[in-house]
Amino acid sequence: MDIFAKCSQFTAAREAAAAGYYPYFIPLTENDGTEAVFRGRRLIMCGSNNYLGLTTHPRVRQAALEAIQRYGTSCTGSRFLNGTLEMHEQLERELAEWVGKEAALVFSTGMQVNLGVVSAIVSRDDVVILDKQDHASIVDGARLGWGETLRFRHNDLADLERVLRKVPEGAGKLVIVDGLYSMEGDLAPLPELVPLCKKYGARLMVDDAHGMGVLGEGRGTAAHFGLAGQVDLIMSTFSKSFASLGGFVAGDEEVIHYIKHHARSLIFSASIPPANAAAALEALHVMRDEPERIQRVNDIAASMRREYRRLGFDIGRSETPVIPILIGDHTRTLTVWKALFDAGVFVNPVLAPAVAEGHQLLRTSYMATHTDDQMSRVLETFEKVGRQVGLIS
Numbered sequence: 001m002d003i004f005a006k007c008s009q010f011t012a013a014r015e016a017a018a019a020g021y022y023p024y025f026i027p028l029t030e031n032d033g034t035e036a037v038f039r040g041r042r043l044i045m046c047g048s049n050n051y052l053g054l055t056t057h058p059r060v061r062q063a064a065l066e067a068i069q070r071y072g073t074s075c076t077g078s079r080f081l082n083g084t085l086e087m088h089e090q091l092e093r094e095l096a097e098w099v100g101k102e103a104a105l106v107f108s109t110g111m112q113v114n115l116g117v118v119s120a121i122v123s124r125d126d127v128v129i130l131d132k133q134d135h136a137s138i139v140d141g142a143r144l145g146w147g148e149t150l151r152f153r154h155n156d157l158a159d160l161e162r163v164l165r166k167v168p169e170g171a172g173k174l175v176i177v178d179g180l181y182s183m184e185g186d187l188a189p190l191p192e193l194v195p196l197c198k199k200y201g202a203r204l205m206v207d208d209a210h211g212m213g214v215l216g217e218g219r220g221t222a223a224h225f226g227l228a229g230q231v232d233l234i235m236s237t238f239s240k241s242f243a244s245l246g247g248f249v250a251g252d253e254e255v256i257h258y259i260k261h262h263a264r265s266l267i268f269s270a271s272i273p274p275a276n277a278a279a280a281l282e283a284l285h286v287m288r289d290e291p292e293r294i295q296r297v298n299d300i301a302a303s304m305r306r307e308y309r310r311l312g313f314d315i316g317r318s319e320t321p322v323i324p325i326l327i328g329d330h331t332r333t334l335t336v337w338k339a340l341f342d343a344g345v346f347v348n349p350v351l352a353p354a355v356a357e358g359h360q361l362l363r364t365s366y367m368a369t370h371t372d373d374q375m376s377r378v379l380e381t382f383e384k385v386g387r388q389v390g391l392i393s
Contacts, residue, residue, distance in 0.1 A: 047348040053369030054243035067278035083271030100228035101250035110237025110247035111137040116263030119144035126172035164200040173202035179221025180211035185318030205233035213241020218287040244279040246272040297368040312392035325362040333360040
């Protein structure tokens with residue numbers, strides 16, 4: 001059988017596009033923060049992870065431009081060899097201090113952080129234990145490791161303890177959770193997770209891609225709960241609040257040193273370009289200098305959660321700027337997405353298998369730079385569409 005046969009048999013995306021309901025790879029003419037332009041039409045962007053609105057911040061832009069002027073467009077090599085700049089190490093020092101750890105290590109993407117860290121740490125006879133709603137990059141990192149992978153029901157501490165109890169006593173154990181879960185906006189219960197991991201001798205890693213810059217005065221979910229010193233590894237990406245591309249992991253110096261010399265996605269990949277490193281570094285400085293942005297995005301989120309609930313939408317357990325509109329049906333989710341898109345509001349439909357069948361949703365997310373007028377228009381549009389399709393009465 002031709003290995004490419006599956007390609008011609010995959011027709012779902014073309015069929016959806018032909019019917020006008022294909023929600024992916026939308027080519028935007030502009031995407032400058034709170035608004036985007038599609039075929040000459042402006043839409044309010046409620047589908048971005050640009051939580052602090054720093055992609056257009058003058059200081060962040062200027063830092064990226066100056067880095068290109070000084071260093072050019074690429075380091076043309078791995079961090080392991082010729083691709084490390086003094087700026088990379090400055091960024092690592094400041095990130096470690098920001099999240100309350102001894103050391104940090106910068107990778108070229110957030111996905112590469114999880115691929116490299118998990119596969120480097122989890123060796124033969126080790127066990128990695130994942131929440132069933134962990135990000136795909138964590139799952140893939142576990143697949144690359146040589147150890148066994150076990151999973152527990154989302155945020156279910158009793159189920160996690162059941163899993164921990166059956167792991168052989170001598171095995172190395174790493175529990176990995178998202179700090180802020182990116183689809184439904186709920187948080188990992190770190191105050192309960194930390195002592196449970198300690199009870200069974202497991203290390204704890206938190207993927208804080210969506211919590212960093214938003215929670216804990218910008219320092220993330222562990223800081224939000226006052227537990228930064230008790231979480232063993234904290235990772236995050238630069239493609240959300242840091243307004244760039246890349247990612248990092250932070251922890252004890254000897255652990256980071258080990259990862260630096262064993263993470264294949266670091267060693268065998270070109271380093272983060274100078275402009276991206278400079279943008280992330282300056283975004284970190286803006287977070288420190290302009291804490292009102294962090295307060296603003298959380299105030300907007302609290303207001304939107306309150307208003308969605310008042311209108312009758314099901315937003316699940318969200319307590320963050322990620323607010324899902326739970327629908328639970330594939331076709332209906334696409335119908336609502338298309339109606340919102342046509343009315344000028346950009347959101348993200350999330351379908352199975354990205355979520356379990358029956359849990360389809362629209363993912364909305366908010367920025368510090370959204371205006372009150374934009375949020376009013378979004379709510380008006382949601383109310384109109386929601387009544388038209390019978391989501392709310």
